[in-house]
Amino acid sequence: MKIYCIGIGPGDEKYFTPEAIQAIKKSDVLVGYKYYMSYVENLTKGKKQISTGMKKEQERAEAAFAEAEKGNTVAVISSGDAGVYGMAPLLWELKQKNNSAVEIEVVPGISAMFAAAAKLGAPLGHDFCSISMSDLLTPWEKIEKRIKAAAEADFITAIYNPLSQGRFWQLMRLKELFLEVRSPETPVGIARQVGREEENTEVIQLKDLDTSMADMFTVIIIGNSQTQKFENRMVTPRGYLSxxxxxxxxxxxxxxxxxxxxxxxxxxxxxxxxxxxxxxxxxxxxxxxxxxxxxxxxxxxxxxxxxxxxxxxxxxxxxxxxxxxxxxxxxxxxxxxxxxxxxxxxxxxxxxxxxxxxxxxxxxxxxxxxxxxxxxxxxxxxxxxxxxxxxxxxxxxxxxxxxxxxxxxxxxxxxxxxxxxxxxxxxxxxxxxxxxxxxxxxxxxxxxxxxxxxxxxxxxxxxxxxx
CATH class of the missing domain: 3.40.50.10230 (Cobalamin biosynthesis CobH/CbiC, precorrin-8X methylmutase)
Structure with missing residues (x-):
C-alpha cells in the first residue's frame, strides 16, 4: 500500500525528473486535477485514472487512500513541487488523522517559482519568500501581514495565485503595500504558463504592475532593493563581486x-x-x-x-x-x-x-x-x-x-x-x-x-x- 505524491514541474515532459517518471510507471492508479493529468498522458497507458476539477483536493486525496488501501500503488499528480502549495501536505494530514498504514513517498519536482526564476534570469539570488494570494483557506488579514513583512524585510517575493475571477483587487493592494517601502522602479518579473506552449515572460517596474498582466497560471517575482533589470531579465546580486x-x-x-x-x-x-x-x-x-x-x-x-x-x-x-x-x-x-x-x-x-x-x-x-x-x-x-x-x-x-x-x-x-x-x-x-x-x-x-x-x-x- 503506497502513494507516490509526484511533482511534475511546470508541465512539459522535459521538466519531469527521472524519479517522477519511474514513480508514475510503477503506479497502478493515477489521481490528479484533470488539467494536470493531461501532461502525463503519455505515461497513463493501462493505468486507472481518477481526475477531478478545481477545489476538489480533499476528494482526490481520499480517493488516493481508498485505492492504496485496496493494495494498489497510487500516483497523486501535482504541478510544480508537490510540497509547495501542492497535495503532499494534505496527504500527510489525512494519514495522520486516519492513522493510516499507507506509505507515502513525496517525489520532488521543479517549483513554479524556480521555473519562472530560470526564465526571468536570476531573481532569487538572495533571501526570498513566496506568498499565495488565494484566500480560500487563509484569511486575507493574515495574507496582508505576510505581504507587509516580506516588503519591509526586503525579501525577493514570489507571488502565487495572483488573480482569479472572484479575486480581482488583492494584487493591486499588494502593489500598494510594496510601494510604501520599495522603490517604484523595483524590477518585477511576470511569468505565465512557464514550460507550456503559451509561455510568456516580461520584466516591468513595480509602479507598472497591473491586474491585466496576471491570471491563475502566472507567477510574479518582485525583486529586492538590489535587484537589477538587465536585457529584459532580473538579476539579484549575491554579493560576491562587491x-x-x-x-x-x-x-x-x-x-x-x-x-x-x-x-x-x-x-x-x-x-x-x-x-x-x-x-x-x-x-x-x-x-x-x-x-x-x-x-x-x-x-x-x-x-x-x-x-x-x-x-x-x-x-x-x-x-x-x-x-x-x-x-x-x-x-x-x-x-x-x-x-x-x-x-x-x-x-x-x-x-x-x-x-x-x-x-x-x-x-x-x-x-x-x-x-x-x-x-x-x-x-x-x-x-x-x-x-x-x-x-x-x-x-x-x-x-x-x-x-x-x-x-x-x-x-x-x-x-x-x-x-x-x-x-x-x-x-x-x-x-x-x-x-x-x-x-x-x-x-x-x-x-x-x-x-x-x-x-x-x-x-x-x-x-x-x-x-
Whole structure:
C-alpha cells in the first residue's frame, strides 16, 4: 500500500525528473486535477485514472487512500513541487488523522517559482519568500501581514495565485503595500504558463504592475532593493563581486566593516534632497557616533569637501591644525603620510603656556594664535574648544588668517553654538563643515577630515545609490 505524491514541474515532459517518471510507471492508479493529468498522458497507458476539477483536493486525496488501501500503488499528480502549495501536505494530514498504514513517498519536482526564476534570469539570488494570494483557506488579514513583512524585510517575493475571477483587487493592494517601502522602479518579473506552449515572460517596474498582466497560471517575482533589470531579465546580486571590490580596494577588514555600516545607515536614515558630499560626511559621522540625528546637524559651506580634497591631493597640501591632540590621533595616518600632510596641535607647545599667561587667555586660544602666525592658510579643525574657534574668527576678521577651510565641531554647552555662529555669519566665504548645535567632538572632527580625504571613494561608490 503506497502513494507516490509526484511533482511534475511546470508541465512539459522535459521538466519531469527521472524519479517522477519511474514513480508514475510503477503506479497502478493515477489521481490528479484533470488539467494536470493531461501532461502525463503519455505515461497513463493501462493505468486507472481518477481526475477531478478545481477545489476538489480533499476528494482526490481520499480517493488516493481508498485505492492504496485496496493494495494498489497510487500516483497523486501535482504541478510544480508537490510540497509547495501542492497535495503532499494534505496527504500527510489525512494519514495522520486516519492513522493510516499507507506509505507515502513525496517525489520532488521543479517549483513554479524556480521555473519562472530560470526564465526571468536570476531573481532569487538572495533571501526570498513566496506568498499565495488565494484566500480560500487563509484569511486575507493574515495574507496582508505576510505581504507587509516580506516588503519591509526586503525579501525577493514570489507571488502565487495572483488573480482569479472572484479575486480581482488583492494584487493591486499588494502593489500598494510594496510601494510604501520599495522603490517604484523595483524590477518585477511576470511569468505565465512557464514550460507550456503559451509561455510568456516580461520584466516591468513595480509602479507598472497591473491586474491585466496576471491570471491563475502566472507567477510574479518582485525583486529586492538590489535587484537589477538587465536585457529584459532580473538579476539579484549575491554579493560576491562587491565583496571582492571591497577586499581589493582596501585590503583591510576594518574598511569592509565600515562599508557594511554605511549600508546599514543608508537603510535607517533618509538622505533625500542631500548632496553626495553631505551624505559622505554624514555617513562617517554617524558611523563614528551611532547618532543618526547628526544627519540633521551637518552643514557644508562653499563646496568645502571637493575644495579641500583637491588641496590635500595637490602635491602641496595645506597644514592641518587641530585644537586638541585627540583630533590628530583620529585622522587616518596612512593616507596622511602618503599625501605628505603635516598635522599639528599647538596645545602642548611649550610656548603656549607663556602666551596664555601673558595675555590672560586660554591655552587653546594661545595655541591658535601661534598656529596662525606660522600657518595662516592652514585647515583648522576644532573638536573640543569653542574658545579656540572664536579666536580664529577674530584673527580672520582682522586679516591675520585666511584658512583654506575650517571643521567647526567643538562640543559642549558654553559658547559652543555661539562659536559656530560667529564663523558661519562672520566669515561666510570660508569653506567649512559645521556640526551645528552643541554636538561635535574630537572623534567627529577627525572623521570629517577622513571623509574629505577619501572623497574619491564617495564618487566611485556613490552612497546615494546604496554603495
Amino acid at each position: 565583496r571582492k571590490t571591497d577586499e581589493s580596494s582596501t585590503g583591510k577588514v576594518g574598511r569592509q566593516i565600515m562599508n557594511e555600516s554605511f549600508r546599514t545607515i543608508l537603510q535607517e536614515v533618509s538622505f533625500e534632497g542631500k548632496s553626495l558630499a553631505h551624505i559622505w560626511v554624514a555617513l562617517h559621522c554617524i558611523h563614528t557616533t551611532a547618532d543618526f540625528q547628526l544627519n540633521d546637524f551637518i552643514d557644508l559651506k562653499n563646496n568645502v569637501v571637493p575644495a579641500l580634497y583637491e588641496k590635500f591631493h595637490s602635491g602641496n597640501p595645506p597644514v592641518i591644525v587641530t585644537d586638541v591632540s585627540m583630533v590628530t590621533r583620529g585622522i587616518r595616518k596612512a593616507i596622511a603620510q602618503k599625501l605628505g600632510l603635516q598635522i599639528k596641535c599647538y596645545l602642548d607647545d611649550e610656548r603656549v603656556k607663556t602666551v596664555a599667561e601673558e595675555k590672560g587667555i586660554t591655552r587653546s586660544q594661545a595655541g591658535i594664535r601661534l598656529a596662525v602666525e606660522e600657518h595662516p592658510n592652514a585647515v583648522f579643525v576644532f573638536g573640543n574648544a569653542p574658545t579656540a574657534l572664536i579666536e580664529l574668527v577674530k584673527l580672520v576678521r582682522n586679516k591675520k588668517a585666511n584658512p583654506a577651510g575650517v571643521i567647526a565641531a567643538p562640543v559642549g554647552f558654553v559658547n559652543v553654538q555661539e562659536s559656530k555662529w560667529q564663523l558661519k555669519y562672520g566669515c561666510p566665504d570660508i569653506p567649512a563643515v559645521f556640526v551645528n548645535g552643541r554636538r561635535g567632538g574630537s572623534n567627529v572632527a577627525a572623521t570629517i577630515i577622513n571623509a574629505i580625504l577619501s572623497w574619491n571613494e564617495a564618487k566611485a561608490m556613490n552612497p546615494g545609490e546604496g554603495l
